Amino acid sequence: MTEARQLPAVGTVLERAALRALAAEWPRALVADAVRAIIADARAGQPLPDSDEAWRSAVEGRVQSRTTATLRAAINATGVVLHTNLGRAPLARAALSAVEQVASGASTLEYDVDAGARGSRHVHCAALLAELTGADDAIVVNNCAAGLVLALQALASGRETIVSRGELVEIGGSFRVPEIMAASGTTLVEVGTTNRTHVADYRTALTPRTGAIVKVHRSNFTLEGFVAEASVAELVPVAAEGNVPLLHDFGSGLMLDLSPWGLSGEPTAREAVRAGATLVMMSGDKLLGGPQAGIILGTREAIAALRRHPLARALRVDKLTLAALEATLQLYRDPARALREIPALAMLTAAVTAIRERAESLATQLGGATDLRIEDSEATVGGGAFPAARIASVALTFGGAVDALEARLRRAALPVVGTVRDGRLRLDLRSVPPDQDALLLARLRAALGPV
Numbered sequence: 001m002t003e004a005r006q007l008p009a010v011g012t013v014l015e016r017a018a019l020r021a022l023a024a025e026w027p028r029a030l031v032a033d034a035v036r037a038i039i040a041d042a043r044a045g046q047p048l049p050d051s052d053e054a055w056r057s058a059v060e061g062r063v064q065s066r067t068t069a070t071l072r073a074a075i076n077a078t079g080v081v082l083h084t085n086l087g088r089a090p091l092a093r094a095a096l097s098a099v100e101q102v103a104s105g106a107s108t109l110e111y112d113v114d115a116g117a118r119g120s121r122h123v124h125c126a127a128l129l130a131e132l133t134g135a136d137d138a139i140v141v142n143n144c145a146a147g148l149v150l151a152l153q154a155l156a157s158g159r160e161t162i163v164s165r166g167e168l169v170e171i172g173g174s175f176r177v178p179e180i181m182a183a184s185g186t187t188l189v190e191v192g193t194t195n196r197t198h199v200a201d202y203r204t205a206l207t208p209r210t211g212a213i214v215k216v217h218r219s220n221f222t223l224e225g226f227v228a229e230a231s232v233a234e235l236v237p238v239a240a241e242g243n244v245p246l247l248h249d250f251g252s253g254l255m256l257d258l259s260p261w262g263l264s265g266e267p268t269a270r271e272a273v274r275a276g277a278t279l280v281m282m283s284g285d286k287l288l289g290g291p292q293a294g295i296i297l298g299t300r301e302a303i304a305a306l307r308r309h310p311l312a313r314a315l316r317v318d319k320l321t322l323a324a325l326e327a328t329l330q331l332y333r334d335p336a337r338a339l340r341e342i343p344a345l346a347m348l349t350a351a352v353t354a355i356r357e358r359a360e361s362l363a364t365q366l367g368g369a370t371d372l373r374i375e376d377s378e379a380t381v382g383g384g385a386f387p388a389a390r391i392a393s394v395a396l397t398f399g400g401a402v403d404a405l406e407a408r409l410r411r412a413a414l415p416v417v418g419t420v421r422d423g424r425l426r427l428d429l430r431s432v433p434p435d436q437d438a439l440l441l442a443r444l445r446a447a448l449g450p451v
């Protein structure tokens with residue numbers, strides 16, 4: 001162990017020519033911090049750099065790791081198209097450009113250009129959402145969880161909310177229905193059993209204290225066998241009988257029928273609205289393919305009550321989100337264009353032959369990479385939608401020192417995230433937007449090259 005008195009002072013180290021150059025390139029305080037950390041490590045027994053060059057590389061490594069953004073772009077090669085940990089839906093070009101325009105200067109966020117006076121941020125997507133889904137009105141908040149909190153606070157706080165035991169679920173990102181509901185000032189009244197809940201169970205639970213009935217879409221798992229549930233349409237008369245709102249947490253935000261691509265069994269937003277719930281809640285960054293947002297569709301009266309509630313102010317979305325959402329929604333006026341230009345939809349509906357061609361082209365450009373194969377794969381939708389669906393896909397797979405390769409790809413400035421299975425690293429190309437192929441190739445070349 002190095003004696004304390006043998007360790008150099010920070011100031012002395014900073015005088016080294018190599019470090020003076022670094023201090024010109026980076027903020028001096030960061031370079032000094034790095035030197036201090038290296039000396040502290042030496043005090044704990046680590047070897048001290050013993051040359052100018054060794055100091056330069058040790059300090060530069062630390063400064064770089066501190067200045068790399070923790071939130072940065074990545075390549076999602078997991079085959080889970082809407083990956084909650086990897087940021088869910090990538091935005092369409094039109095949405096990116098709307099964000100840039102609104103963010104780079106002043107905007108009409110709360111300004112009514114016709115009246116020349118203060119306007120409301122709530123107008124921005126409401127009419128468009130109504131047009132696209134058939135709802136009377138809409139409000140946009142931070143995410144779907146916030147939507148449920150706002151709806152319960154505004155319509156059922158201090159009263160009871162009836163929900164099926166089969167729907168007290170946990171959804172990605174620590175969203176637990178019972179906890180969110182409990183935090184919304186309403187008393188949970190559970191009905192039915194895990195596998196079976198009948199319309200009569202809800203009706204029996206109705207009391208003068210009932211404030212709402214909640215129906216939650218089981219987004220991320222399927223229940224099979226001896227099961228029964230009450231549909232939204234069946235619950236509409238029960239809610240009317242109790243004179244309480246029916247809240248439908250529908251989740252996925254599916255706007256178009258994707259059954260031609262094998263994704264069937266989930267309602268579209270329009271179908272969910274038509275089923276008759278008072279409010280329908282969904283995410284903006286799942287199948288809708290837009291920014292993180294919670295979209296609440298519903299009757300004029302219920303949406304007005306939500307807008308008036310003080311929590312609406314706390315849960316409101318910012319102008320960047322509204323810009324991205326409005327531009328994404330505009331694309332849905334032409335469904336063919338939405339399928340082409342909204343990356344989530346384009347990835348989910350891409351022909352497997354096109355994905356195979358990309359895989360072959362990447363493999364060819366990687367030349368004789370050892371133990372590289374092109375294999376059939378199965379992608380999933382992710383984001384709590386179509387949990388049982390398996391979408392035919394193609395993966396590049398690598399053998400050999402798989403764990404080291406996986407870590408090199410993952411730890412880079414532009415991380416590539418794949419999966420390791422049966423001793424091979426798999427990079428599924430369905431979840432990689434095709435315009436990232438060149439970046440993926442560059443990252444693979446760097447990771448496969450000499451260390």
Ligand SMILES: *Cc1c(COP(=O)(O)O)cnc(C)c1O
Binds near residue numbers: 175284294
């Ligand atoms: C995903 C999901 C949520 C949570 O949505 P966020 O936008 O992430 O808050 C809530 N309910 C259902 C049914 C979901 O699928």
